[in-house]
Structure formats: structure tokens, C-alpha cells
Amino acid sequence: MITLKELSEIKERFIENGKKEQKINIVVGLATCGIAAGAKAVYNRLNEEVKARNLKNVDVKIAGCIGMCRLEPLVEVYVPGESKVTYVNVTEDNAAKIVNDHIVNGNIVTEMLVEKD
């Protein structure tokens, strides 16, 4: 059983670790809407790709739904110190491009971004 103080410590530790590790996070929307649109295959593909390239500073994570069903599967990339990038309608086939172009080579995959509305 934790106390209120320990609760705050968990919070601080989590934030500290994030700052220390400086990891790149790739977050896949894995709610029912995303899964129905193929997000599980995208998630697996991203994991394979990160593993095959031996990218130790990259985590592939899951999240719920951000609300834009029309554009699922959605993948968001958080590079420490840079603004977040959202990729939409990601497929099993073009998921690797996110890792290759953006994560490794630092080039945002513009054709996979949400269009300006």
C-alpha cells in the first residue's frame, strides 16, 4: 500500500526517468477504432522494425483513441526536444517509413501527415 507521499514520488520518478532516458516514443492508437482499422498490424510492424534496426533509444507504446476515427490507424512520434508529429492512415506497409525516414534519418514523412483543414 502506498501513501500520498509515495504517490507523488512515483510521479516524480516517472517524469525524471523520462528526462534522463531521452527516449524517442512511437505511440500507436490501439483503441477499438484503431484496431478495426489495422492498428495492431501497424504496432507489430513498428516493433519489428525498431528491433531489426537495433534502435535502443526508441520505445513503441500504445494509447487509446484521440478521436479522429476517419484517420486511424494513428501513430504519434515524440522526439525529445521536438514537437510531436502525428501520422495518419498508417498501414502495415508504410509503417517502416516512419522508422527509417523520421526516427533514424530525421526526415518527417510529410505525405503521411494529416492534411491541413
Add this chain to the structure above:
Amino acid sequence: MYRANILVCCGAECTANNAIQVYNTFEEQIKAYKLEKDVKVLKTSECLELCGNNEGVVVIVYPEGAYYVGVKPEDAKEIVSQHIIKGKIVKRLLKKEKEEAEVKSIEETNFFKKQKRVALKNSGLIDPENIDEYIARDGYQALGKVLTEMKPQDVIDLIKESGLRGRGGGGFPTGLKWEFAKKSQSDKKYVCCNADEGDPGAFMDRSVLEGDPHVLLEAMTIAAYSIGSDQGYIYVRAEYPVAVKRLNIAIEQSRKYGLLGKNILNTGFNFDIDIRLGAGAFVCGEETALMTSIEGKRGEPRPRPPFPAVKGLFGKPTILNNVETYANIPPIILFGAKWFSSMGTEKSKGTKVFALGGKIKNTGLVEIPMGTTLKDVIYDIGGGIPDGKKFKAAQTGGPSGGCIPASLIDIKIDYDNLVSIGSMMGSGGLIVMDEDNCMVDIAKFFLEFTVDESCGKCTPCRIGNKRMYEILDKITKGKAKMEDLDKLEELALYIKENSLCGLGQTAPNPILSTLRYFKDEYIAHIKEKRCPAGVCKQLLRYTILEDKCIGCTRCARNCPTNAISGEVKKPHFIDQEKCIKCGVCMKECKFQAIERK
């Protein structure tokens, strides 16, 4: 097997730029670090055809696939010392391909900018299966504050002051509900969560359950503290397997931290939560039916009073709130009643999540401050109607609600405004319809749903709705008389008044509201035997335009009921008796010779 491969392009262009020297530098460096067994340096004789510029050499390092351009011998040293040794990609040497994008994250779209995220603040952003991520975003801080700094009555006063009303449909003031339950004397009290979400087209509760399950556990624990309960139940439909899985994980994690169970946060307060699965009946979302179902009995409603706050689950005082209602509780505790009530309208505070569906570009979930106009939701956030069609009406409240016609598009969405025009907030389904939707057909669609979902316990709902459905069916088939409209209205009002529970009491709403705003469409179906939107199949008539038909026989050959006849090279005819209005002839005709009216 090498740990890494360095590929140096030695095509004509790169060779001219000293590729051999770069290659040699790599070899020397690898040797210097004694990495010959781990890292292989390769040169290509062919050009890689990836040249970025003419200043240097193209190098690709695997397994990452980092793609360097303009590499000079001194850069090769850096690539080895940084990338190969430390695993750090040398960013300045990477090939920059594209210019900056205009919109990089989804938060920069109009779809997001007009939203205000309170209930959905974590959905889609945190890992729902990791309690630490929730805690890192101030999760369980509200509970901590409540248990250590507030008395139960303080919590209730704060919720009352915030003006929060139930998001499950009725809009009952949440603080008041909790106060009733607190005042009821009993040895046992329950806190329940309505996660049944039976409204067709609504999926906001699912989104919270799947994206931020801990917020629910935290809020229910706060509710339990304020009324004096030690047991909670979440009633969720079995058709939400992902939600159920994540809730189970969340409960497990909370118990491990002691945020559920005995002596929560070492304050002496005990509370635990269990999940109960519903089988997906709409009526089980009604509060008394839901509790009967949790008790293990057939999910049927019972008359109120007594209200659940007095006599609820297992006959004990119980509060039942909707998922989205609960999701608002921790933010209210943390940021205060004033913050919450600064959003919204006079009598509807805070935000509301809507599930946008139907004829709208951005289908999805949106959370808006109460009082946002329907127009803003449809055009600014929703992106408007696709294919340049005209907006006709929006249905809110699903099968219990009604439609808002285009003429009222400037309405500020809140509980009372929607009721005043004959619709209701409901749980937040918002279905957009364009000129191609027939309003009689829409009413029929919802009524078919309620007829299916009526539990059958009371007569007005069981039989009355069925009779109304039959009349609507007659209208859409062109077989109704004008008297039927009067009968329909009379039945609707009778069912509203005499049904046992909310299901029957609201079932006539889609009919009453379409009658109110689109009576002319009903009349066109009855008097002219015409469906103005061209939806009701039985009223359609396919005919062949003699001057356009060249007698190719294609339609006749494809007609599934052999309703088309005629001689080759002469105009054909459709036998209206045999025609089933499937539209195949129109699709097949190459000469636009078939007309549908």
C-alpha cells in the same frame, strides 16, 4: 554476423569526391577500435543513386539504415566514434529531404483547436495499461486530496457548486444525486458506473474506458468516500472486450498500489470495484434495469420512486453515474468548481463529448464546451458535409432524442436548449444528415431499434411502439392515409406518458420531432406517394426514356426479375408490377436512358 555494416558509395560521382579515402578512413578507424569482427566496411562499385549533393560521399550505416551524405574523411571518424561506438546517429550529416510541413500534429488541425478536453484529457495520450503514466499526469492526486483534506460533505458541496450534470442522458445534477445517497442511512451503500453505452452511434464512454480507465476508478472511489460506500460495480457491455481487458488491468494495478482495497493511501478508507458484464440490451442502460441485471436477474426496469439513492442495488442506497460524468470528477477536485463552471452556459456547465457520425467529413469524437453552436460543431470541427451536399438535420440523443433541422443550426448546444426544440442531449451521439436522407426513414430506423430493444414489461412500450412502427412502414411504402398521421401522433403522446421507463417514454421522440420539422415529407409520402429524398424504395419508379434507349438489351439481360422487355434495337419497357427497384438497370445502362423518380 556483423553488428553493423558501413556501406560507402563508390560510384563515379562519389569516387570523384574522395570516396576511396573515406572508405580507407572507415577501415582505419574500425581497426583502431579493434572492431574488425563486429563491424564490416563495404564499398559499392555501382552508384547508389542516392546522391544528396556533390560535396562528398554517400554512406549508409546498418542496421539502423542511417543515410549520410556529403561525408568527408574527417566525418568518417565522427561516424565511427559517435554512431558505431556510442550508438548516436550523427544528425548533421543526415540527408535533409523535405521542407517543413505545415501541420505536424493533430492538435494543430481545426478539428482539435475548437475542442476543450476535460473528460478526454488523457485519451489517446497515455498508455492505458500503465498506471504510472496516469499517475505522472496527476492521476490519483484528486483522490489523495479528497481523502486527506476534505470531508465527505465538502466533496458533495464542491460537485454541486461546479454545476456538473449527468452525461448519460438525463442531465440530473450529480452533486445532488450524491447528497441524496449520503443522507440515506444504511449499513451498506454502492457506487455504480453505467458503461453500458447502448445508444447506437455513441462511443465516447468506450473511448474513456479504453484510453483512460484509471480516471473512472479514481472518480468512483471519490464518490464512494463522499457517500460512505465500500463497494463499487462497473456495468460494461461484453461487446467492449478491449475496454473490459483494460479495466481489469487497471483494477489489478490499482489494488497493487493500494489505491483500491483496504486502507487506501493509508487513510483508513476502504473501497473496491468489480466489473459486471452486460449482454448488450439497450434497456439495461436504464438505471433500475441495470441494477436488476447486476443482481443477476433479468434486466427489466421497475417504477421509481423509490429512487436508487434510497433503494438501489440489492435494496441499498446506490449512486449510478455515467462514465463521462465520472471522468469530470478528478479535474473538478483538482482545479475547482469555479474553473469548471467557467465553461459552458448558465445551466449546463463544463464540456460534452459528442460522437460525430453520418454525413460529415471528420467522423470521430469531439469534446466541446457546452454552448458551442451546432454550426461550429458541424462546419469548423466536423469539416462540413462531404461531396458538396446540403446539411439537412442532425439527430442528437439517438433513439431517445430528436432532430435539429438546418434552420436551427445556430442553436447553442446545452441540455435545456436541446429539450426546448424537442430533442435532447442524450449520451452524445450526433448523427448528421444531408439532403439524401429521408426523415421518415430515419424515424423508422430508430423506431425499429426501440421495438427490438423494448423489454416487453409494460404494454404501451411493447405494443404501442410496434403499432407506430407499422404506421411508419406503411408511410414509407406509400400505403398510408392522412388519418394515420393523427393516429401516429396520438399514439406517440400516449406512449410517452404511460410507459414504465425512459425507453418507452422517449421512444416516440424521433417521430414527434421529425413530424414537427418535416411534416411535409410525411405528407409527400402519403398524398403524392413520393419520397422527396429518393430513399424509400417502394416509392421509387424506374422508367426507360424512349428517346435515349437504343435497344442494346443490356438492362433486360441484367434485370434479376425479368421485368424489362423489348425488341433488339428498339426502346425497352419496365413492368412496374415486376420491378423490385434494385437499380441494376440504371447502373448497367451505358446511355443514361433510365430515370429514377
